[in-house]
Amino acid sequence: MNSCLRFSTILKPPILIREPNFIPRWNSKIFTLKRHSQNLSSCICYTSALQQDGVEVLYPDGTVEEHNAAFEVHEVASTRLTEEEAFEEETQNQNSSEKRRNVEERDNDSRFKLRNGREVFEEKAYLVGVARKGDTDDSFGIEESLSELAQLADTAGLLVVGSTYQKLAMPNPRTYIGSGKVAEIKSAIHAFDVETVIFDDELSPGQLRNLEKNFGGDVRVCDRTALILDIFNQRAATREAALQVSLAQLEYQLPRLTRMWTHLERQAGGQVKGMGEKQIEVDKRILRTQIGALKKEIESVRMHRKQYRNRRTSVPVPVVSLVGYTNAGKSTLLNRLTGADVLAEDKLFATLDPTTRRVQMKNGKEFLLSDTVGFIQKLPTTLVAAFRATLEEISESSLLVHVVDISHPLAEQQIEAVDKVLSELDASSIPMLMVWNKVDKASDREKIMMEAKENDVVCISALTGEGLEEFCNAVQERLKDMMVWVEALIPFDKGELLSTIHRVGMVEKTEYAENGTLVRAHVPLRFARLLTPMRQMLELWEGHQCADGLFRKRLWGGTFREVHNGKYL
Ligand SMILES: Nc1nc2c(ncn2[C@@H]2O[C@H](COP(=O)(O)OP(=O)(O)OP(=O)(O)O)[C@@H](O)[C@H]2O)c(=O)[nH]1
Numbered sequence: 237m238n239s240c241l242r243f244s245t246i247l248k249p250p251i252l253i254r255e256p257n258f259i260p261r262w263n264s265k266i267f268t269l270k271r272h273s274q275n276l277s278s279c280i281c282y283t284s285a286l287q288q289d290g291v292e293v294l295y296p297d298g299t300v301e302e303h304n305a306a307f308e309v310h311e312v313a314s315t316r317l318t319e320e321e322a323f324e325e326e327t328q329n330q331n332s333s334e335k336r337r338n339v340e341e342r343d344n345d346s347r348f349k350l351r352n353g354r355e356v357f358e359e360k361a362y363l364v365g366v367a368r369k370g371d372t373d374d375s376f377g378i379e380e381s382l383s384e385l386a387q388l389a390d391t392a393g394l395l396v397v398g399s400t401y402q403k404l405a406m407p408n409p410r411t412y413i414g415s416g417k418v419a420e421i422k423s424a425i426h427a428f429d430v431e432t433v434i435f436d437d438e439l440s441p442g443q444l445r446n447l448e449k450n451f452g453g454d455v456r457v458c459d460r461t462a463l464i465l466d467i468f469n470q471r472a473a474t475r476e477a478a479l480q481v482s483l484a485q486l487e488y489q490l491p492r493l494t495r496m497w498t499h500l501e502r503q504a505g506g507q508v509k510g511m512g513e514k515q516i517e518v519d520k521r522i523l524r525t526q527i528g529a530l531k532k533e534i535e536s537v538r539m540h541r542k543q544y545r546n547r548r549t550s551v552p553v554p555v556v557s558l559v560g561y562t563n564a565g566k567s568t569l570l571n572r573l574t575g576a577d578v579l580a581e582d583k584l585f586a587t588l589d590p591t592t593r594r595v596q597m598k599n600g601k602e603f604l605l606s607d608t609v610g611f612i613q614k615l616p617t618t619l620v621a622a623f624r625a626t627l628e629e630i631s632e633s634s635l636l637v638h639v640v641d642i643s644h645p646l647a648e649q650q651i652e653a654v655d656k657v658l659s660e661l662d663a664s665s666i667p668m669l670m671v672w673n674k675v676d677k678a679s680d681r682e683k684i685m686m687e688a689k690e691n692d693v694v695c696i697s698a699l700t701g702e703g704l705e706e707f708c709n710a711v712q713e714r715l716k717d718m719m720v721w722v723e724a725l726i727p728f729d730k731g732e733l734l735s736t737i738h739r740v741g742m743v744e745k746t747e748y749a750e751n752g753t754l755v756r757a758h759v760p761l762r763f764a765r766l767l768t769p770m771r772q773m774l775e776l777w778e779g780h781q782c783a784d785g786l787f788r789k790r791l792w793g794g795t796f797r798e799v800h801n802g803k804y805l
């Protein structure tokens with residue numbers, strides 16, 4: 237006969253003991269949990285679970301308590317079972333454990349979500365922010381910043397279960413937040429089964445380590461920077477983007493390496509600190525070598541891009557770059573104007589790689605429109621530096637179009653954040669056209685339209701197509717402002733140059749002469765350089781020395797004016 241334990245009562249409602257990978261076994265016992273001699277409630281516990289420290293008891297009303305010394309655990313009874321009873325008990329236990337496993341599996345299965353074409357496990361995340369006392373009203377408020385962090389977490393495939401913030405004059409150098417807040421978050425971790433705690437600001441390596449120690453267990457602590465790097469990592473679809481993200485991640489990891497080696501110190505009771513330190517040095521060296529190799533590879537990508545851009549400038553169509561806050565609608569605008577098929581979705585950082593397409597206007601004019609990665613407040617500097625190859629596309633364009641989601645409550649702050657990144661990229665001096673997008677969604681539409689008129693801003697809806705013709709005209713006008721005035725004589729055998737002038741420039745007048753076509757037009761500076769020989773031909777053709785020794789210049793319409801030392805008389 238099997239020796240089995242018999243339980244005196246089956247207690248209801250059942251209370252779950254939460255233990256990772258815990259599978260109830262048939263030889264479980266029934267205990268009553270008592271605290272301070274007062275019966276809390278009876279529950280089913282498991283020997284193995286109770287033997288561990290820090291076991292949590294989840295009550296049916298959702299409250300959670302940690303099993304510790306405050307509990308007295310009483311075994312209610314244990315008797316021997318007959319073989320039949322034991323069999324029945326075993327079957328019942330197996331059934332219920334199977335049910336439990338199924339529920340757990342279903343729970344886990346439902347947390348696998350498809351993100352950016354990849355299946356990710358939706359970890360439970362808790363968000364933490366700090367409002368600095370003295371922050372100006374025009375900056376992102378803590379609640380808005382946390383709601384943006386929640387959007388980032390969602391984009392990264394995390395399930396946000398709660399958030400909190402603290403107002404501080406200065407962040408705590410050890411734990412970033414105060415000890416009371418740390419304790420509060422610890423309770424939330426237990427209550428919501430949190431797996432990741434995300435801080436809205438960049439944490440120092442020491443703060444990360446201390447927080448992880450404080451929160452204990454398997455809770456992962458990370459900051460906004462790590463989250464953004466993670467999103468970029470998930471979204472990097474091309475080799476160039478992948479290289480740049482890897483570089484940014486390694487640069488971010490380098491000062492944080494110590495975290496990985498603390499377990500050595502712990503294992504040895506802190507006595508072989510040197511052992512961990514040596515290993516850190518070795519690892520830092522490995523990381524630095526990897527960083528060096530990546531930088532070299534990125535440099536070759538950068539050179540390749542540059543060559544491609546140079547080839548493109550030989551066809552002198554002006555390049556207009558779309559810049560703006562992430563999710564402003566840049567890719568939607570590019571798609572709408574060019575029929576491109578760039579991914580545009582209600583997620584942050586949908587675009588990482590630049591896409592350039594030709595925009596053909598109704599009047600036959602054209603320009604190249606380039607869409608690239610969006611910006612965000614507190615954009616990690618490592619990321620800006622690593623994405624220099626991609627972002628050079630912006631700094632080398634003729635015109636920037638700053639796309640703003642005007643329906644966003646923090647549109648003004650977003651504009652400032654974009655301007656800040658542009659100045660980091662030394663792109664502030666490039667002429668810019670401001671475009672307010674999503675006017676279809678804006679609540680105070682009339683007011684916005686009025687303000688736009690006063691500030692020389694174009695209002696559009698990339699989604700509905702409203703204002704797009706006005707947008708193209710405005711781009712054309714801005715490009716014209718940047719063009720130079722040329723008069724040239726284009727030989728008849730260079731007909732393709734003439735059609736390019738019509739395409740990229742603003743032609744005022746053409747006239748046929750005996751050895752070519754006379755053109756007066758505004759053309760992009762780069763193109764004007766290409767026309768230099770033809771401008772000289774015109775000079776030669778126009779100016780001729782007369783018998784009196786003076787040069788006379790043939791003017792448009794066939795009249796001549798006298799020229800002396802290059803000046804009209
Ligand atoms: N209502 C409305 N929604 C728009 C408009 N333009 C874009 N959207 C939506 O805004 C979301 C973001 O659009 P995207 O074009 O991906 O934005 P983006 O600026 O390229 O974003 P990133 O690539 O993340 O920098 C999508 O869900 C679009 O459908 C608009 O004019 N009106």
Ligand SMILES: [Mg+2]
Binds near residue numbers: 566
């Ligand atoms: Mg985009």
